[in-house]
Amino acid sequence: MEDRLLVLRCKRGSRYALRRIYEKYRDYLLILAVALCHDVNLAEDAVHDVFVAFAQRLEKFELTGSLKAYLAACVANRIRDLMRNRRNKTVPLEQNCSAALDSAEPSQRIVCNEQLQQISSALAKLPDEQREVIALRMHGQMRFRAIAKSLGISVNTVKGRYRYGIGKLRSILNSEVEK
Amino acid sequence: MRPTEKIKKLFVKSNVTVSSELDDKIINDAFQVLEKSIKTKSAEPEPNIWRIIMKSRITKIAAAAVIIIAVLIGISHFSDSVDIAGKAYGITDVPELYSSANTIHIKRYFGNIKLLGEKKTTLRSEDWIDIENGRFRTSGFGRVVLKAKDKEERSGTVGIEFIFDGNYRIQINHGLKVAQFYKLSDFKRRLSMRKQIDRFLEKIFLSSDELAGYVKVGQEQIDSNNFDIWEKNSFDIGQRSESITKYWLSPSDGELKKVQRWRRSEEPNGEWFLAWEEQIERNAVPPEGIFEAVAPENYRLANTKETAFVDKLIAYPIRDNANSAIAIVIVLPNGIVTMGWNDKDVTPESPKAESIRSLEIGGVLPEMPVEINLTAGSPSISPMYTDLKLTHVARHLAYTQKEDKFYEWTIYVPKENIPSQTLPKDCLLNIRFFPELQEDREHPKHPKVAEMSSYLRNRAITVKAHEFDEWVLGAMSELSEDGKAPEDITYEKVLQLAEQIWE
Numbered sequence: 001m002e003d004r005l006l007v008l009r010c011k012r013g014s015r016y017a018l019r020r021i022y023e024k025y026r027d028y029l030l031i032l033a034v035a036l037c038h039d040v041n042l043a044e045d046a047v048h049d050v051f052v053a054f055a056q057r058l059e060k061f062e063l064t065g066s067l068k069a070y071l072a073a074c075v076a077n078r079i080r081d082l083m084r085n086r087r088n089k090t091v092p093l094e095q096n097c098s099a100a101l102d103s104a105e106p107s108q109r110i111v112c113n114e115q116l117q118q119i120s121s122a123l124a125k126l127p128d129e130q131r132e133v134i135a136l137r138m139h140g141q142m143r144f145r146a147i148a149k150s151l152g153i154s155v156n157t158v159k160g161r162y163r164y165g166i167g168k169l170r171s172i173l174n175s176e177v178e179k
Numbered sequence: 180m181r182p183t184e185k186i187k188k189l190f191v192k193s194n195v196t197v198s199s200e201l202d203d204k205i206i207n208d209a210f211q212v213l214e215k216s217i218k219t220k221s222a223e224p225e226p227n228i229w230r231i232i233m234k235s236r237i238t239k240i241a242a243a244a245v246i247i248i249a250v251l252i253g254i255s256h257f258s259d260s261v262d263i264a265g266k267a268y269g270i271t272d273v274p275e276l277y278s279s280a281n282t283i284h285i286k287r288y289f290g291n292i293k294l295l296g297e298k299k300t301t302l303r304s305e306d307w308i309d310i311e312n313g314r315f316r317t318s319g320f321g322r323v324v325l326k327a328k329d330k331e332e333r334s335g336t337v338g339i340e341f342i343f344d345g346n347y348r349i350q351i352n353h354g355l356k357v358a359q360f361y362k363l364s365d366f367k368r369r370l371s372m373r374k375q376i377d378r379f380l381e382k383i384f385l386s387s388d389e390l391a392g393y394v395k396v397g398q399e400q401i402d403s404n405n406f407d408i409w410e411k412n413s414f415d416i417g418q419r420s421e422s423i424t425k426y427w428l429s430p431s432d433g434e435l436k437k438v439q440r441w442r443r444s445e446e447p448n449g450e451w452f453l454a455w456e457e458q459i460e461r462n463a464v465p466p467e468g469i470f471e472a473v474a475p476e477n478y479r480l481a482n483t484k485e486t487a488f489v490d491k492l493i494a495y496p497i498r499d500n501a502n503s504a505i506a507i508v509i510v511l512p513n514g515i516v517t518m519g520w521n522d523k524d525v526t527p528e529s530p531k532a533e534s535i536r537s538l539e540i541g542g543v544l545p546e547m548p549v550e551i552n553l554t555a556g557s558p559s560i561s562p563m564y565t566d567l568k569l570t571h572v573a574r575h576l577a578y579t580q581k582e583d584k585f586y587e588w589t590i591y592v593p594k595e596n597i598p599s600q601t602l603p604k605d606c607l608l609n610i611r612f613f614p615e616l617q618e619d620r621e622h623p624k625h626p627k628v629a630e631m632s633s634y635l636r637n638r639a640i641t642v643k644a645h646e647f648d649e650w651v652l653g654a655m656s657e658l659s660e661d662g663k664a665p666e667d668i669t670y671e672k673v674l675q676l677a678e679q680i681w682e
Contacts (some may be wrong), residue, residue: 009311051206081505112195138190
């Protein structure tokens with residue numbers, strides 16, 4: 001219910017409520033975005049665009065389910081669009097994160113920890129559609145039905161992608177341990 | 180380990196550190212489009228907060244239960260009384276009503292205040308608290324000491340004003356005509372707003388522990404509205420004076436029109452005089468620009484927004500040069516206290532830190548370094564607590580690390596469960612730090628033992644059970660390198676621990 005009240009207050013122009021929503025879901029969405037695209041700059045852009053679009057559409061926005069799941073689906077959609085447009089310009093995450101950690105480069109605005117680098121790196125080796133389902137399910141804690149609805153595909157397709165993705169991820173992570 | 184568990188674990192431990200630059204960019208861009216969309220907003224009716232609450236499934240069930248109970252009560256008591264006017268608001272409703280208001284506006288009148296270089300006079304001040312948008316503008320008085328070259332030292336009272344725009348707080352000293360900016364961390368911003376509301380209720384003597392003892396003594400009509408007059412007598416032993424606090428409260432909507440504090444000395448034939456009066460408005464629309472953090476013209480700026488001092492949660496030594504420092508004291512229901520603290524001797528690499536790290540929740544600290552007890556403060560405000568003396572049992576709750584500092588979060592449980600849900604804020608919080616193990620605690624020989632005693636209202640924040648995550652975990656997150664509170668810390672676990680001690 002807290003989210004509903006925050007949304008209502010946002011609709012009435014409350015900057016404080018909008019800030020609360022941002023602060024509440026910022027880290028969650030950034031981790032999801034990094035996991036989905038393996039690129040901190042793209043992740044940053046996606047979360048930025050989602051919040052700005054959210055503020056823009058507030059007037060007509062009606063919260064029918066979970067705000068967290070709604071924002072997660074928005075981030076996933078935005079990542080998909082951005083990756084389509086910028087696929088050739090992607091900077092590998094390792095390069096990006098280590099640059100930020102080593103030199104504290106002032107332009108770097110997100111720094112990922114080791115676990116996020118590891119999971120993101122492993123997910124990057126999966127096809128886009130499997131990665132998306134796994135990230136939304138494992139990090140987003142979304143139900144298969146909700147994922148299917150947000151992606152516009154059937155529940156069985158989602159479950160199939162998830163199963164294949166998990167299988168591949170297992171071998172990727174195991175091979176990393178063996179190295 | 181199953182692959183899904185391993186992946187889940189990686190996600191759970193995933194973390195990003197986000198610069199304030201990114202936060203500012205996203206928030207400011209979102210604010211801009213929000214403002215644009217509000218300006219062009221159509222005039223279609225909005226659902227109100229009540230409808231949202233009533234649409235929730237839990238509320239519907241609760242509402243159904245309330246209706247059934249109401250019908251049963253109605254049937255059994257119909258012949259005795261029927262309250263067709265609905266709820267009549269009383270003085271005990273004020274804290275809840277005003278804590279959930281959008282804005283609070285207070286006009287205050289002080290008698291006999293003498294400002295530095297001016298004559299004694301009656302002064303007015305005006306405060307605004309914008310709870311909905313997390314902003315405030317308050318004013319008060321401070322004491323300054325001036326020492327010019329070859330001149331005598333001069334001290335006096337000056338007007339001080341604080342304006343907080345949601346990001347920056349400006350502190351304006353009207354006596355010295357100097358202003359200074361502060362930028363608040365997320366946690367400090369919330370803490371600052373919370374303290375404003377608590378302070379407002381404390382100033383009008385209506386914090387949760389001071390609600391007992393009010394009596395409705397009459398009614399008065401102001402601007403065609405009826406107001407109940409509530410009164411409470413109190414006696415201040417320290418000041419040897421008697422006080423009456425009077426409230427004008429609307430029974431129909433809970434509006435508090437004004438508050439007066441009358442006082443007379445204990446001397447024979449001491450006359451009553453009006454010590455101060457406050458006029459209060461709830462949900463009034465603040466004037467344009469009232470929350471803009473700008474200094475008045477011709478005032479000297481000690482810094483700018485760009486060079487503003489960053490006000491974040493840090494541990495302050497409990498006295499000058501003390502090794503031990505307190506970050507925050509949070510009082511939970513049943514007199515349970517949690518405190519985040521550090522000590523110069525307990526660095527992240529020190530053996531003491533290592534032994535604390537190995538503790539589970541509820542573990543006994545290897546060398547108990549801090550003691551807390553609470554004793555009664557002014558009996559005039561909370562006479563029921565004049566005999567209060569609580570000794571607390573300390574247990575480990577969690578630890579965090581930030582910027583090469585090791586913070587221990589200790590939970591202090593009163594040896595006996597006290598009936599009150601909240602402790603009176605005027606009781607004294609007494610803290611003793613023992614950096615080294617002392618054999619005789621009552622007669623400590625170690626020169627480093629540090630003690631402090633302070634009113635709970637000044638030193639601690641009092642929270643309810645459902646606020647545990649926001650304040651206790653929030654404070655831990657603020658003092659944690661990765662911005663996250665340690666896992667598995669819940670109010671339920673704290674309560675279980677307390678119950679074990681009470682058994």
